[in-house]
Amino acid sequence: MKTASLSLFTVLCSTSNAIPLQNRAKDKISSCGSDWMQIDDIKTNHDQIQRRGFNSAVDFFCDEAHDQTLGAGLYLSLATRVYINYGKDPKYYGINGYVYFEVYNKMNKGHVIDGAKCKGYLKELSKKDGKCYGSDNKDTKGGTWQVGDEDISYHAKAERTPPNFDSVDKTVVLKEAIKPLDESYRVPVPFPYYSFNDIVPIGCHIHNDYEKAQKPLYDAISAGCVSAEVDVWHRDGKLRVGHTSPGKATIQDMYINPLKALLEGTGSVFPKSPDQDFTLLVDIKSSNEMDKTWDTFVESLKPLREKGWLSYYKDGKFQKGKITVVASGNAPFDKINSNKDPERAIFFDATVQDSLDGRDKSNTYLASGDFGAAVGGSGTIKDSHLEKLKKQVKAAHDKGFRVRYWDGPDEDQWQQMIDECVDRINTDHPEKMPALDFKLNGGGCSL
Structure with a gap:
């Protein structure tokens, strides 16, 4: 009887001071993110490349976070791969990125994370017809799920690049939220060499116009493009990057140093396909002082050359390395096999519609051309142009050269x-590559 009375007294006291049930804060979505992520795992490129959806990423995070105790005022964070489709049809548009997950403990006591509840909370963000759900493409913006009255919050946010703290595929506990890597000269710093382990290489070429491309080299490799182009000007003893005029950044800043970091970290640009080389096409814009320009160009490659990573020609054979350097623009052909490049590690970009006499694998790697000038027309490939295209491709392939056209037809x-x-499909839009069948399962004709 005494125990019962005490229990009743306790209940009465606690309920008299409690917030009425109808006024309690409910668990809810407090906000949505800004970029759309595919919800379910899918295959793109005509069912040839697997892409990871939001819900699979949630499962991975919550399994890693399960049963961890998070102290008061702290964040438990993890970043992991997700396919970002930016609100468009994911079969035809998107790129590999990251989703940043966080659990933030706003209470003044510790909180034990329950994996099952974690999955339930975060998947509310991708729930059909929910606040952060996109009905057109079955995608989600991620966002924040608030538990209780400012007690615990669960966050999911899409980002193009990995975070500034070592938290890819592993949990960390910090006093603040993780953020994307700093960008110096539009290069993530330090360069995230670990970010490309799952990337499948495809036959695309990124020509950066330095207006559309936010992170030129990073975006190219993230999309799987096996080739990228950089425009350079010789100024003050350096090769400065810029499309129509030299900028502040150098080829070392934006390309050589990041590639060096990548190869030191993983041994290959594309660890999933370690035999795949990466083409660095250097378009020399300078038209004067070519001797000095060429000397600076050769010297700029020294960090890659000393490591033995460059393709070269020796003893009558092309020796494929991790990086194949090709000179274009105002590059003088007569310097390709000169003593200015003693190891013969720079190759030429021939004009695809011109005679290829004198061009062979000792001096040339690519054959490129303006599509309108080389084939004719623009926007569409007409029957009258098709035979010319086939003839140019065959002539280049007979020599062992890769073929590329710029200002090509519509997508x-x-x-x-x-x-x-x-x-090589020439593009400034790597997000559009998932629509294409690059013949990864055989049946193609690329070199």
């Missing part, structure tokens, strides 16, 4: 170019 014609054995 709905890109697949036909691949089918006609054009080796």
